[in-house]
Amino acid sequence: MTSSPRASHGGSPASLARDFGGLVHGAPARVARPSSAREVSLAFRSAGSDGLAVAVRGAGHSQSGHTVVRDGLVIDTSRLCGVMLREGDILEVGGGQPWGGVIDALHGTGLTVPVLTDSAFPTVGGTLSAGGFGAASVRFGAQVGHVERLEVVTPAGDLATCSRDVEPELFDAVRAGQGQFGVITRAWLRLRRCPSRIRYYHLRYVDMDRLADDVERLYADPRYGHLRLELRPHAGEALFRVGIEYEPPGPSPLELLLGLGCVEAQFAADADDIGRAGLLPDDQFPRQRFYPWRDWFLPWRALRRLLARPPVPLDVLPDELGWAGCFFIGSAHIDAPALVRPPGDRFFSYSVLPMFERRAEAVEARARLDVADRAIRDLGGCAYVSGATGYDASRWRAHFGEARHARLVRLQRAVDPAGLLRRPGLPFCA
Ligand SMILES: Cc1cc2nc3c(=O)[nH]c(=O)nc-3n(C[C@H](O)[C@H](O)[C@H](O)COP(=O)(O)OP(=O)(O)OC[C@H]3O[C@@H](n4cnc5c(N)ncnc54)[C@H](O)[C@@H]3O)c2cc1C
Structure with a gap:
């Protein structure tokens, strides 16, 4: 199977002046849309000689401002796409390829990506730079744990292919590295075999x-x-969305649901597309609103406490607009050291995703979520850096731990001697 689904996320310089969150603004002076690793290298070199700061942008679905660079160069990855199935259930995919195209290319093959996020819009390079969690994390951890190999162009303009065996330091920094070590131009992902159907139930709980x-x-x-x-x-x-992959006829609802403590259990969907069936509706979070989103990971022992008394004030939690909730995550498949998470064989995520019409309201909510961040750290939690964090240099050091942070900063300096990707507020600035 070979396909080159067109990436649809490239935009005008004006549209690159904000990310999905909308809280950081700054139009770039230039935009590069490379279609090969060589062109990425040329883009970095031209930024270096013109003294421009650089931001790497996939679909711009993050909310931390990492992809926004006022008067600098945005490297927009929308032309680095393409999906190709290789021997041994390995998928070779462009770093700028949106996940939706990956899902569609695999439909009907009996193979799927171990973990998909909730949205089809983010790119492969974008979610691998964050971690990549979803409903299937309960069995398969994070996307970064299922990468075999990466092709990366560093800010110095060098092309590297790295894996667990070849240049492992770079491989470990790039996965969940927030785009600070270069551009992922291609990735080789390990797929999993899957049954032909999935069925979902919605379980409602009041206790x-x-x-x-x-x-x-x-x-x-x-x-x-x-x-x-x-x-x-x-x-x-609380509403629990529970999905069961199966070959027909599959288990009966009685077998699956008997004895659960919910007050209501509803059949929600039955589909032959395991990838698409798990996605959020495309229009749930419209563009051009303001999203001061925060995601955290918490140790498993904090689960009952969080469910009983959410550590975020009720008036900041999304009501009608937005979403708050959890994924449950097995640690077995997560071997990316740049991804900070609680210790233990399992943990869970907690996401607070409010939506605002007006920027001022979002800024106010962001400040309140900063306070919640402290409460969650007191419970043993840490930030999942896919949304905003608001961290300064000392908080980043605490987030990664001094030794790990120092190691990553050293490597960042080595691959980016001119500091093209370094800007205040980013994780490896100091
Ligand atoms: C509606 C919605 C639902 C979401 N659901 C989930 C979810 O279920 N699970 C989850 O884990 N996350 C989720 N996210 C967060 C999202 O997956 C991350 O923010 C992800 O990083 C966005 O990917 P992107 O392609 O838009 O990257 P961008 O926002 O463009 O970039 C994100 C970071 O990655 C870097 N980057 C981008 N492309 C590359 C590349 N090719 N090489 C190197 N660095 C690169 C950027 O420099 C930046 O630091 C969701 C976001 C939204 C808006």
Whole structure:
């Protein structure tokens, strides 16, 4: 199978002046749209000789301002696309390829990506630079754990192919490296074999203790391959979306649901496209709104406490607009040292994703979420750097731990001697 689904995320310089979050603004002076590793190298070299700061941009779905650079050069990866199935269930894919095209290319092959995020728009290079979590993280951890090899162009303009065996230091820095070590131009991803269908149920809970019991039970039962929990504290309830991959006829609802502590269980969907079936509706979060989103990881032991008493004030939690919830994550497949997470064989994510019409409201919510960040760190949690963090240099050091941060800073200096990618607020600035 070979396909080159067109990437649709490239935009005008004006549209590159903000990211999805919309809280950081700055139009670039120039935009490069390379279609090969060689052109990425030329773009870095031209920025170096013209003294321009550089930002690497995939679909711009992050919210931290990492892809925004006022008066600098944006390297827009939208032409670095293409999907090709290789021997041994390996997928070779362009770094700028949106995941939607990957899902569509694999549909009907009996193969899938181990973990998909909630949205089809982000690119392969973009989510590998963050970590990449989703409902299937319960069984397969993070996307960064399923990468075999990466082709990377460093800010010095050098082309490297790295893996666990070849240039492992670079491989370990680039995965979850926030785009600070170069551009992922191509990735080789390990796929998994999958059954032909998936069925979803929605389980509604009003008793958070019973919900916590069921999280434990479903986590322990491998039939439940997809778990996504939506928290609705305003309504005093939670909605658990539970997905089961199967070959027909599959298990009966009675087998799957009997004995659970929910007050209502509804059949939600049955589909032959395991990839698409798990995605959020495209219009759930319209562009051009303001999203001061925060994502965290918490140790498993904090689960009951978080469900009973969310550490974020109720008036900042999304009500009608937005989303708050959890993925449950097995650590076994996560071997990317730049991805900071709680210790142990499992942990969970907690995302607070409010949506605002007006920027001022979003800025105010962001400040309140900074306070929540401290409360979550007190519970043993840490930021998942896919949304905003607002961290300064000393907080970044604390986030990574002094030794790990120093190692990553050293490598960042080595691959980016001119400091093209370094800007205040980014993780490896000092
Ligand atoms: C609606 C929505 C739903 C989401 N759902 C999830 C989810 O379920 N799970 C999850 O884990 N995340 C989720 N995210 C977060 C999203 O996956 C991350 O922010 C991701 O980094 C965005 O990918 P992107 O292609 O848009 O990257 P961008 O936002 O363009 O860039 C993100 C970072 O990656 C770097 N980067 C981008 N491309 C490359 C490349 N080719 N090489 C090197 N560095 C690069 C950038 O410099 C930047 O630091 C969601 C975001 C949105 C808006």
